[in-house]
Amino acid sequence: MNDATDYAIIPDRKSIATVQREIRFFPTDNASPKVLSPDQIDAWNRDGYLGPLTVLGDSDTQELREYFDDLLAQTFAAGKDSYSISSAHLKHARVWDLLTNPKIVSYVADLLGENVIGWGSHFFCKMPGDGKRVDWHQDCSYWPLTPTKAVTVWLAIDDADLDNGGMEVYTGSHRHGLIDFDTTEEDSGNVLDQVVTQPEKYGAHRFTPIAAGQISIHSDLLVHGSAPNQSDRRRCGLTLRYCPADVTAYLNWERKGVVVAGTAPKDRWPGAVRPF
Structure with a gap:
């Protein structure tokens, strides 16, 4: 790793295996959520998904799509x-x-608490008929964070459905x-490098x-994946990753963190700088 922007899509598994982590789900206990309803909090704890x-x-969605079209x-x-x-x-x-959008952060803060770090962002873009899939996996197996309190916000840039490889x-x-x-x-055709076999043993399937312009939120321990894009339409989403400020990051991942709500100790999350 040469600088704060040099992070592999698939982190080194051996390095992450050396990190001692507390791995379990931490239910949200929030009697007075600001934007989510109590029923949504209950659904989150039950399902691991919202x-x-x-x-x-x-108009904002169209502007974002045009921005991503240019970035892509x-x-x-550049040959990537x-x-x-x-x-x-x-x-x-x-x-x-x-990543710091107040509306998105408000949803996340209702689940994680008042002190929140945004630390990750990755475009998952399936081109029409590209044949690639995202096999069943848990995000936490890739992340040197402890305890496992992180969540992923999946922001749809294109409509995602069964035909173009939406998330399941x-x-x-x-x-x-x-x-x-x-x-x-x-x-193998897998965008990542892991697969949980027999996922039906662990939960109920949902497409x-x-x-x-919409988001979903899922726990770092939720098993999820997506099939290949068999349509003539693109399927792009931007994943935004968050965790509470009491989470510790290893392998220099703390350098990716941005305080998006409340405060955070500088020795744990020193704070990345907004690019120009």
């Missing part, structure tokens, strides 16, 4: 693929502003801790269609 929630209007064209011109735009908030001010989840799987997984080869 959505869809609308955060962007039509630059990425292709549509999955390679990672830690984007450290490189692109527009993504930083999405196993609700309730977040209550099983870290689930054993197999590894996959680089040429999660979502419209552009």
Whole structure:
């Protein structure tokens, strides 16, 4: 790692395995949520998933899509693929502003508490007919964070549905801790390198269609994945990652963190700088 913006899409598994972590689901206990309802808090604790929630209007959604169209064209011109735009908030001010978006953060704060860190941002863009899938996995198996209190916000840039490879989840799987997984080869068609086999043992399958401008939120322990895009339409989403400020990051990942709500100790989260 050469600088604060040099992070692999798939972190080194051996390095993460050396980190001692407390791995379990921490239910939200919030009797007075500001934007979510008590029923939504209960659903979160039960399912490990919430959505869809609308955060962007039509004009803002269209502006974001045009922004990403341009960013994707630059990425292709540089010889990279549509999955390679990672830690984007450290490189692109527009993504930083999405990570710190007050409406998005308000949903997250109702689940995580008043002191929140935004530390990750990654575009997952399936081009029409690209044949790639995201096998069943848990996010926490990739992240050197402890305890496992992180969440992912999935912001739809394009409509995502069954035809173009939208996300699918196993609700309730977040209550099983870290689930054993197999590894996959680089040429397997899996965007990542892990697969949880027999995910139906751990929860109830749910397909999660979502419209552009909406978000979903899922626990770092939720088993989820997505099938290949078999349509003639693109399917792009921006994942935004958050955790409470009492989480500790290892392997220099604390350098990616941004205080998006409340405060955080500087020795744990020194604070990244907004790019220009």
